[in-house]
Amino acid sequence: MAYVHQHLRLGVNIDHVATVRNARGGSHPEPLRAALLAAQAGADGITAHLREDRRHISDEDIDRLMTTINLPLNLEMAATDEMVAIALRHRPHAACLVPERREERTTEGGLDAVAGHNELAPKIAQLRDAGIRVSLFIAPDKAQLDMARRLGAPVVELHTGPYCHAAPGPERQRELERLAEAAAHGHALGLEVHAGHGLDYDTVRDVAALPEIAELNIGHFLIGEAIFVGLEASIHGMRQAMDAARAGAEA
Ligand SMILES: CC(=O)[C@@H](O)[C@H](O)COP(=O)(O)O
Numbered sequence: 001m002a003y004v005h006q007h008l009r010l011g012v013n014i015d016h017v018a019t020v021r022n023a024r025g026g027s028h029p030e031p032l033r034a035a036l037l038a039a040q041a042g043a044d045g046i047t048a049h050l051r052e053d054r055r056h057i058s059d060e061d062i063d064r065l066m067t068t069i070n071l072p073l074n075l076e077m078a079a080t081d082e083m084v085a086i087a088l089r090h091r092p093h094a095a096c097l098v099p100e101r102r103e104e105r106t107t108e109g110g111l112d113a114v115a116g117h118n119e120l121a122p123k124i125a126q127l128r129d130a131g132i133r134v135s136l137f138i139a140p141d142k143a144q145l146d147m148a149r150r151l152g153a154p155v156v157e158l159h160t161g162p163y164c165h166a167a168p169g170p171e172r173q174r175e176l177e178r179l180a181e182a183a184a185h186g187h188a189l190g191l192e193v194h195a196g197h198g199l200d201y202d203t204v205r206d207v208a209a210l211p212e213i214a215e216l217n218i219g220h221f222l223i224g225e226a227i228f229v230g231l232e233a234s235i236h237g238m239r240q241a242m243d244a245a246r247a248g249a250e251a
């Protein structure tokens, strides 16, 4: 029987609770409250992206998450000296290194670990030495996976944005195949394979069915859907979609 990673973990990304809060300033709605609710709704972890421009999650949010939640925190961050220092001060469960451009609307591509290996190597080593599980947010590309392995990152997160944005049909199928090949290759290299970006109830199904994937990180859709059905219900819906897809893959 093909390998199936048993429990597919759901990391709930709470960035866009902070986006709504920051639209007016002040403290409502609070990302911390969303993290506590997500835990009650069955999230396996919380993801928060402390962007260099602080457009959503703030330093204070990270302080409060670190001292209050009982779930592992996956801190998404650029691979800069400032962010590495913040991670070393807090020691979250995981640090996912992502590329950032100030003017981008959202994370557009994966980290180029191949071109950036000289700068990444010392940062990955510092984070690892502090006991933080390092993840690289990369495109589903063999060369990037091979480099993640060489750099000693134990985890990769495959960027699902191009798959989610592809037109349903052959274009999306091609992107799914790239994800499937990358997940299998990463697993064969001994990497723990995660995936995320742009997933919703529809696009999550085929990704959740990929047997080597251990964790999905999902935020924007869950927070948007929560406006209509509440956060617990939106997370429950995602959990159900993931479990149904994984059960189908096991059958
Ligand atoms: C890396 C990633 O996919 C998430 O951190 C996502 O980027 C968060 O939302 P924004 O890109 O809108 O900051």
Ligand SMILES: NCC(=O)COP(=O)(O)O
Residues within 6 Å of the ligand: 013, 047, 157, 195, 196, 197, 198, 199, 217, 218, 219, 220, 221
């Ligand atoms: N790393 C991806 C993530 O945390 C969530 O991305 P999105 O669902 O907000 O697009």
